[in-house]
Amino acid sequence: xxxxxxxxxxxxxxxxxxxxxxxxxxxxxxxxxxxxxxxxxxxxxxxxxxxxxxxxxxxxxxxxxxxxxxxxxxxxxxxxxxxxxxxxxxxxxxxxxxxxxxxxxxxxxxxxxxxxxxxxxxxxxxxxxxxxxxxxxxxxxxxxxxxxxxxxxxxxxxxxxxxxxxxxxxxxxxxxxxxxxxxxxxxxxxxxxxxxxxxxxxxxxxxxxxxxxxxxxxxxxxxxxxxxxxxxxxxxxxxxxxxxxxxxxxxxxxxxxxxxxxxxxxxxxxxxxxxxxxxxxxxxxxxxxxxxxxxxxxxxxxxxxxxxxxxxxxxxxxxxxxxxxxxxxxxxxxxxxxxxxxxxxxxxxxx
Numbered sequence: 203x204x205x206x207x208x209x210x211x212x213x214x215x216x217x218x219x220x221x222x223x224x225x226x227x228x229x230x231x232x233x234x235x236x237x238x239x240x241x242x243x244x245x246x247x248x249x250x251x252x253x254x255x256x257x258x259x260x261x262x263x264x265x266x267x268x269x270x271x272x273x274x275x276x277x278x279x280x281x282x283x284x285x286x287x288x289x290x291x292x293x294x295x296x297x298x299x300x301x302x303x304x305x306x307x308x309x310x311x312x313x314x315x316x317x318x319x320x321x322x323x324x325x326x327x328x329x330x331x332x333x334x335x336x337x338x339x340x341x342x343x344x345x346x347x348x349x350x351x352x353x354x355x356x357x358x359x360x361x362x363x364x365x366x367x368x369x370x371x372x373x374x375x376x377x378x379x380x381x382x383x384x385x386x387x388x389x390x391x392x393x394x395x396x397x398x399x400x401x402x403x404x405x406x407x408x409x410x411x412x413x414x415x416x417x418x419x420x421x422x423x424x425x426x427x428x429x430x431x432x433x434x435x436x437x438x439x440x441x442x443x444x445x446x447x448x449x450x451x452x453x454x455x456x457x458x459x460x461x462x463x464x465x466x467x468x469x470x471x472x473x474x475x476x477x478x479x480x481x482x483x484x485x486x487x488x489x490x491x492x493x494x495x496x497x498x499x500x501x502x503x504x505x506x507x508x509x510x511x512x513x514x515x516x517x518x519x520x521x522x523x524x525x526x527x528x529x530x531x532x533x534x535x536x537x538x539x540x541x542x543x544x545x546x547x548x549x550x551x552x553x
Contacts, residue, residue: 204247213241265325267297269338275488282511297321315339331522341403354521359405370533371405377503378412380539381457381485386420389548390455393427397459398434432463439463443470461486479546498543
């Protein structure tokens with residue numbers, strides 16, 4: 203197997219120059235770097251990562267835990283983050299604490315919560331340099347666990363105490379406000395919201411605050427909004443939408459906390475023969491790429507997964523490499539409303 207000394211000999215430079223070019227520990231002329239890279243490619247040299255890790259005290263690995271393998275938005279975020287992290291020389295370990303509800307019995311949530319802690323313990327045992335997590339566990343359980351952790355923990359949409367926890371989230375208050383403001387502006391007064399589980403430290407709770415404020419500002423009593431838990435599941439959202447549309451006071455506008463749940467709502471409306479947006483307007487959340495291909499195309503609150511992923515990657519690397527002070531202030535990224543075909547004027551305001 204070719205060694206770094208072979209690279210140095212064939213490139214006509216010293217061993218230390220090759221080391222600096224590979225590890226970027228000192229400036230090396232561009233012409234020399236290109237020559238070294240050509241030799242590395244030609245002879246198939248692979249740097250000894252184990253030796254580098256021992257030298258730097260880092261494993262160049264990052265753990266990722268997601269609460270739901272079917273979470274399309276977090277998947278888009280991590281695809282963006284993964285590209286940046288791998289370009290920076292890091293490898294990722296992925297774990298999913300939540301699969302499907304029928305994988306367990308009555309103690310379903312506890313089962314997945316225990317899995318999440320187990321995955322955290324395994325990642326720490328692997329000596330990962332940081333963990334990025336979209337957690338499912340209770341606030342107190344996570345706060346206790348993270349209080350004992352010495353590596354950076356990047357929290358997606360959660361703000362938990364801990365010396366090494368760093369929250370990154372979007373502006374959920376603005377997102378909730380924009381969704382309901384849009385429906386109210388179209389003349390909808392009979393509103394419903396299909397939400398998902400959350401905790402006090404979860405930024406999603408701000409969606410409700412924003413939604414209720416938009417209703418109030420639009421002259422609608424927030425208490426009149428019908429709230430149904432769709433559990434971030436297409437199947438559950440489908441069932442809740444059927445219940446709403448068959449109920450005594452069917453809404454004309456529904457806001458879903460995720461595009462996946464909105465997809466379930468669209469299917470429910472179609473199965474019941476309720477035209478969208480003729481009799482029912484639907485607004486989703488996340489604006490994943492699939493939303494532009496739904497029938498009808500989905501109006502959705504856009505969280506920019508690419509920007510969020512790149513920010514998570516940059517934050518993680520900077521914390522690992524000591525390039526950034528451990529600033530505990532949470533990072534809040536902006537959102538915007540993308541209007542498409544699934545929302546339209548309420549019948550009551552049509553001529």
